[in-house]
Amino acid sequence: MKRTLSFMLILTFILSFIPVQAEDNEERTWQDEMIYFIMVDRFHNGDKSNDYEVDVNDPKAYHGGDFKGITKKLDYIKDMGFTAIWLTPIVKNEPKGYHGYWTEDFYDVEEHFGTLEEFKSLVEEAHKREIKVILDLVVNHTGYQHPWLTDPEKKDWFHERKGILNWDNQEDVENGELAGLPDLAQENPEVKKYLLDMAKWWITETDVDGYRLDTVKHVPKWFWKEFSKEVKSVKDDFFLIGEVWHEDPKYVADYGNTGIDSFVDYPFFNEAARIFSRPDQSMGRLQAVWKRNTTLYGNANILGNFIDNHDNVRFTRLAKERDQDPVKRIKLALSYMYTAPGIPIIYYGTEIALDGGEDPDNRRDMEFGTTNEVVTYLSRLSELRKQYPALRKGDFEVLYDRLGMTVFKRVYEDEVTIIAINNSTKSQEVELSTEQIMSDHQLRGVLDEEVIESSKDGYKLTVESETAEVYVLEEKEETSRMYMIPVVIVPLLFIIFFFIFRKRVNNRR
Structure with a gap:
């Protein structure tokens, strides 16, 4: 004995000297998510029985996508590493409202998409795969032909029928009609109660995990404060991500005081789409966006980063217009989105470099069965983002930015990652000093598996043109072998x- x-x-005693790799055991939060954005009607047709008035040759008609179609592709979405899906509105819409933004009935499901039970099944199947579900919700307006418009008792449920005459006047923005859509009067107690009850009902009824809030700036801030409080009382950690389409980041950030957790980051989009759609562009402006965000938001790490969506020209089209290979350009953009601060939001089809111009051309049907290296690359980036907490919540420091070549560092607790992105047409060499990175260590590339050992002067990185690499700082192999x-x-x-x-x-x- x-x-x-x-x-x-x-x-x-011996085991105490063996290094243990740090694990991220913290509870999963929204800044850990990776979101796949789906336009329901254009994604996948899983049930032909609801295909009435479908015309795939008409870009402004229904094309047959539905809940069953998305459910059948959940494994495809999970295999790419996505942990959440954002769906365009699913409520009943008037004719030609394939996109979901012309509401006819706030409490009913659009019959082209399926039934309420089929949607509940979609949410349940997503949750089985640890995928959260975010619903797009519209409370600013109804469809052009909503039944309330002819109901005498609901005459005061809408603002005066007039357009937005002065976009710099907040009262005009909130009370005028966007694209001629009837504008709801949230200040009417009956309207306010209806909208709040409706938003809570969908959470209780379907167990969705969040709302993407449409046209936020067209609704008064006082309403969003009440809305946020009410919906978050229904489900713990319910997520609100708003769309405030405005050039001034201060204007956008001010809506963060209403209880909305996050926003799709249009300033990021404007710079990222420009920078990555062509080579030899400096990433300095993106870093400026990040610095500004840290001063404007309580938690800038949960802003939604994107390079294309259903309202803008596809990123693939931008690259083609500049005579660029969209696959190379998309891979570079994804490299930044998955390693820099923020939640990556990927619009369906980006993974296959789907083309598309202005609305509705940017809402083409998804094509499955095509071979594309972006899917493989996207899956690998997702794995890295899950594996290394520093890529999700680490400090952000730019070490080098010149002639389209950028190197930045992310540090979380004892974990250090170095990201090098060469957005130029030439191979680039970068020397990093021991003041920037700890000496007597090595950088292990996790995409191309290159190992760079430190010298007395530091580290020398060589990155081929239009490629990226993610390095993990670790002890040298000799030291590791001793351990x-x-x-x-x-x-x-x-x-x-x-x-x-x-x-x-x-x-x-």
């Missing part, structure tokens, strides 16, 4: 001890 206890003490010796010897000694001990016991018997 004494020998056994002595051995166990020695074993514990590995106990890992091999200790189990071996334990096995030998076990057999000797067993033999002696048998002999005594």
Whole structure:
């Protein structure tokens, strides 16, 4: 027994010198998510029985996408690493309202998409795969032909029928009609109660995890404060991400005081779409956006980063207009989105470099079965983002930015990652000093598996044109091998001890 206890003490002592890789055991938060944005009607047709008035040749008609279609593709979405899906509005819409933004009934499901039970099944199947579901919600307006418009008792449910005459006047923005759509009067107590009850009902009824709030700036801030409080009382950690389409980031950030958690980051989009759609563009403006965001928002890490969506020309089209290979350009943009601060939001089809111009051309049908290297690359980036917490919540520091080549560092606790993105047409070499990165270590590339050891001057990175690499700072291989010796010897000694001990016991018997 004494020998056994002595051995166990020695074993514990040896194991204390073995380095243990840090694990991210913290509870999953929204800044850890990766969102796949789907226009329901254009994604996948999983049920032909609801295909009435469908015309795939008309870009402004229904094309057949539905809940069953999305459910059938959940594994495809999960395999790319996405942890949440954002769906365009699913409420019943008037004719030609394939996109979901022309509401006819706030409490009913659009019949082209399926039934309420089929949507509940979609949410349930998504949750089984640990995928959260975000619904697009519109409370600013109804469709052009909503039944309330002819109901005398609901005459005061709408603002005066006039357009937005002065976009710099907040009263005009909130009370005028956007694109001629009837503008709801949230200040009417009946309207306010209806909208709040409706928003809570969908959460209770379907167990969705968040709302993407449409046309936020067209609704008064006081309403959003009440809205946020009410919906968050229904479900813990319910997420609100708003769309405030405005050039002034201060204007956008001010809506963060209403209880809305996050926003789709249009300033990021404007710079990222420009920078990555062509080579030799500096990423300095993106870093300026980040610095500004840290001063404007309580948590800038949960802003939604994107390079295209259903309201703008597809990123692929931007690259083609500049005579660029869209696949190379998309991979570079994704490299930044998945390693820099913020929640990456990927519009369906970006993974296959789907083309598209202005609305509705940017809402083409998704094409499955096509082979594209972006899908593989996207999956790998997702794995890295999950594996290394520093890529999701680490500090952000730019180490080098010149001639289209950018290197930045993300640090979280003891984990250090270095990201190098070469947005130029030439191979680039960058020397990083030991003041920027700890000496006597090595950088291990996790995309191309290159190992760079430190010298007395620091680290020399070589990155090929229009490529990116993610490095993890770790001890040199020689040191790692020394640490590995106990890992091999200790189990071996334990096995030998076990057999000797067993033999002696048998002999005594």
